[in-house]
Amino acid sequence: MHTIRANKHIWRKVKNVLVSATTFLSAILVIAPLALVFFHLLINGAGSVNWAFFTQLPKPVGVVGGGMANAIVGSLELLALGSVVGVPIGVLGGVYLAEYGSARANSILRFIADVLNGVPSITWGVVVYGLVVLRFKGFSAYAGGLALGLIMIPLILRTTEEVILLVPNGYREAALALGIARWKTIVHVVMKTASKGIITGILLALARIGGETAPLLFTAFGNRFWNHNLGEPIAALPLQVFTYAISPYDDWHRQAWAGALVLVVGIFCINVLVRILTRERKPAVV
């Protein structure tokens, strides 16, 4: 009797250790792809990231060398165009959800924003193709920027709402007690207090759409040359990586790796910036 109980106790302890080991192994497996992707990006891409990569246009097939200067600039232009759409709508919409409205209606809007976040990014490309490209008879930087901007809206809206809700009510009461209009209180006191959090949300949204390819395939379309008119097709780094990756040429594959490395480093830089922003002065907001 006594030994059976002791055995059972040992078995429970063993099971505990086994489960801990299994879950630890799972965690290792989950982060393994990250390490592998990084490793291969470095060994395949680092060699081709040079001065020419940042300053030259893509070379024609068969000519070794060249760069992705137009795609890097194009990506930045698309991010700027996307922000013009996504930032005001997202931030002000988030302000509404946090400051105005009835709890019930707001929870429905919040719910819809969360569902929108799950819409596949390629869907946005199709929609903008119908809205802009078909109507204006051509691919353009504007179309690409709009597609990216629409993706940003629900992302920024939700983070803005969250950080604004973190602003202590005392701030609002103090401002209102001084006779300051409600909207001025919100803009100059509440949003100002939460500005770091709002900027963090915008940066995270930019990091997310900076690598988006699917919505650009038939909106921005890509361009082998410089874009001099936003009404014309424009190159983007992720698009260029895709085109080169599925091409049959070894030299283009090397360029694809280099482009991928630059893109990932750019995205991680934004993430590091976010971490720095959220780390200091933690108690106030965020």
Place this chain on the structure above:
Amino acid sequence: MAAVAAMSVEERSAPARMAPPSRFGDKAFEWLTLGMALIVLLLVFLIGWQLARGSSLAIQKFGFHFLTTSTWDPVAEQFGALPFIYGTLVSSLIALIIAVPLSIATAVYLTELAPLWIRQPLVSLIEMLAAIPSVILGLWGIFVMIPWLRDYPFPLLKKAFGWTPLFTGPIYGPSMLAGGIIIAIMILPIITSVSREILRSVPNLQREAAYALGATRWEVTRIAVLSYARKGLFGAVVLGLGRALGETMAVTMVIGNTPQIAASLFKPGYTLASVIANEFTEATTDIYLQALFELGLVLFGVTIAVNLLAQLLLKTMTAKSTTRAVQ
């Protein structure tokens, strides 16, 4: 003191000399922000309307047959979506089979079992994995994952399970199985981080009660935490499914892009999102473009339904939002 009190109730008993503050600015700002918030609602209708309008001719012409036939021949203007629907479902299913146990085990490790010092670094690494763009994972998939799969795991699978129809036939590399694996990598971070949020929202009293009964750490997790969080974890899985169904670039690059319904997972396949990505700019005829719009409509309908279910499941579980984790 009295002066301050008088100031704060100024609106109700405004002194005769002071004009009442204008309400215009307040109203305008409220309407402005309301308008911006309502755009979210508008966007849902805009997507639905645009996709339905873009595919109205195809819907009229092919009707329900579109979803049940499997010939995709743009030249003969024959359009059947079945191979793409099949490919989307099977690749997502493979992804879930791989990703769900790994992510939930990782979430359990992160919230219940791991030493405290290791938790934050691991969470940061998982967030970094989530930040890798789909197209870059696809690039890695083409040049690193597929050659490796073709040389080592696929032949082993064939040897061990070749007697089932799932692992028969020649091994090319680009295949339904490769597509499923790359989607699994894409959805690991989201299922892990949402599950982690869910497990963290389990009240500590639950755990303390189980510890008080003499349970080991794993028993506490199983009895008090996992059973309590079941519904929310299911929500996390459904959310992952939503992402898997719509995953585009990485899958397009490794799945082989062949519209066929084959039992063997070594054979190439095609998904709804991939065919849109590949053929949209090549659509030369109106009806071809219409058919692609209809594929987009099908994809949108399915992902919206799946995401609605996920959000409902998650909402009942946590009062607080899960967007932070979702990003």
